[in-house]
Amino acid sequence: KQEVTQIPAALSVPEGENLVLNCSxxxxxxxxxxxxRQDPGKGLTSLLLIQSxxxxxxxxxxxxxxxxxxxRSTLYIAASQPGDSATYLCAAIYSSNTGKLIFGQGTTLQVxx
Amino acid sequence: xxxxxxxxSNKVTEKGKDVELRCDPISGHTALYWYRQSLGQGLxxxxxxxxxxxxxxxxxxSDRFSAERTGGSVSTLTIQRTQQEDSAVYLxxxxxxxxxxxxxxxxxxxxxL
Numbered sequence: 001k002q003e004v005t006q007i008p009a010a011l012s013v014p015e016g017e018n019l020v021l022n023c024s025x026x027x028x029x030x031x032x033x034x035x036x037r038q039d040p041g042k043g044l045t046s047l048l049l050i051q052s053x054x055x056x057x058x059x060x061x062x063x064x065x066x067x068x069x070x071x072r073s074t075l076y077i078a079a080s081q082p083g084d085s086a087t088y089l090c091a092a093i094y095s096s097n098t099g100k101l102i103f104g105q106g107t108t109l110q111v112x113x
Numbered sequence: 114x115x116x117x118x119x120x121x122s123n124k125v126t127e128k129g130k131d132v133e134l135r136c137d138p139i140s141g142h143t144a145l146y147w148y149r150q151s152l153g154q155g156l157x158x159x160x161x162x163x164x165x166x167x168x169x170x171x172x173x174x175s176d177r178f179s180a181e182r183t184g185g186s187v188s189t190l191t192i193q194r195t196q197q198e199d200s201a202v203y204l205x206x207x208x209x210x211x212x213x214x215x216x217x218x219x220x221x222x223x224x225x226l
Contacts, residue, residue, distance in 0.1 A: 031212060032212055034214065034215065036217075042219065043204060043217045043218055043219040043220050044204070044206075044217040045217075046214055046215065046216055046217070049213070049214040051212075089156065091156075093212060096212070097168065097169070098161050098168065098169040098211065099144050099146060099161050099169075099208060099210075099211035099212060099215065100146070100158045100161055100169055100171070100172070101146070101148075101156075101158060101206075101215060102158070103155060103156040103157075104155075105155050106155070
């Protein structure tokens with residue numbers, strides 16, 4: 001079964017800390033992987049997309065990596081800020097025939113001032 | 114340019130009534146997706162459109178759910194004879210093609226009384 005798992009479900013860190021969010025997937029034949037953030041009561045904001053041929057993508061303080069052999073992706077957030085507090089979701093596309101995203105359950109991040 | 118828009122933002126209906134949810138994708142995006150987010154189930158894929166065709170309907174939970182897309186643009190998700198378990202946030206997303214970055218709308222919160 002094609003699944004995406006995110007652990008932990010919740011994380012609390014002090015402002016300024018560097019942190020890593022984890023995402024694991026069950027099938028190495030992944031097509032691409034996308035990271036999102038969701039603020040309470042809002043839709044999803046795309047952060048980064050990593051194609052299966054790539055190993056990482058960077059945007060500002062965010063860096064996402066993809067390791068197909070181990071079935072893992074990580075989202076690294078540098079110098080965290082209270083505004084980074086949100087739920088972070090990773091999602092994978094497993095098939096070339098559909099753009100269906102399979103989502104993890106998310107990690108809710110709280111950055112304390 | 115404008116992002117993905119959805120209407121209505123909130124919909125309250127009585128059990129047994131039909132509802133229509135609308136999605137306007139980003140201009141020029143050929144791929145369109147519907148997802149559902151509920152407390153117990155997380156984010157679930159419903160249907161994927163490429164142009165006006167729906168090559169992947171695998172996530173539609175029952176035959177009470179249907180969707181169409183016209184002119185390669187606007188899409189409507191219809192739920193007939195609504196049930197309380199249909200209560201959720203319905204999210205629409207679009208991308209340039211099937212395997213590009215997906216951009217989400219703000220969602221429609223459906224409450225079935």
